Amino acid sequence: MRTMALDLGSKTIGVAVSDATGLIARGVETIRRQGTNKDIERIEQLVAQEEVDTIVLGYPKNMNGTVGARAEISEIFAAALRQHFPALSVRLWDERLSTVAAEKVLIDADLRRSKRKKIIDMMAAVVILQNYLDSK
Numbered sequence: 688m689r690t691m692a693l694d695l696g697s698k699t700i701g702v703a704v705s706d707a708t709g710l711i712a713r714g715v716e717t718i719r720r721q722g723t724n725k726d727i728e729r730i731e732q733l734v735a736q737e738e739v740d741t742i743v744l745g746y747p748k749n750m751n752g753t754v755g756a757r758a759e760i761s762e763i764f765a766a767a768l769r770q771h772f773p774a775l776s777v778r779l780w781d782e783r784l785s786t787v788a789a790e791k792v793l794i795d796a797d798l799r800r801s802k803r804k805k806i807i808d809m810m811a812a813v814v815i816l817q818n819y820l821d822s823k
Contacts, residue, residue, distance in 0.1 A: 718730070
């Protein structure tokens with residue numbers, strides 16, 4: 688079984704999935720947000736397709752470790768995921784600076800700003816998932 692990471696944004700959700708060994712994260716796609724129910728329907732398709740047993744949702748704490756408005760939105764989305772996927776483990780994972788790290792990787796890869804904008808959320812999900820996998 689694999690682990691899926693989600694980078695929840697207001698307009699998009701970045702998705703990454705681990706390999707079968709649980710060592711390497713790879714980007715899957717960027718979901719355009721269409722409302723929680725539609726978003727979860729797409730996530731459900733990916734969970735089945737990728738044989739996922741754990742979902743790691745980015746938890747954007749403030750730099751001082753406090754929980755702000757964005758983190759509260761992640762908590763609400765995590766509750767919706769837990770309700771929809773009772774058999775899966777849904778975990779919140781500290782994602783501070785994941786987008787910054789993803790942006791650096793994409794700049795180092797010499798991608799134009801327009802291309803970076805299209806895949807930044809997916810790459811942030813890869814960073815979140817790789818950090819989670821490395822911690823195990």
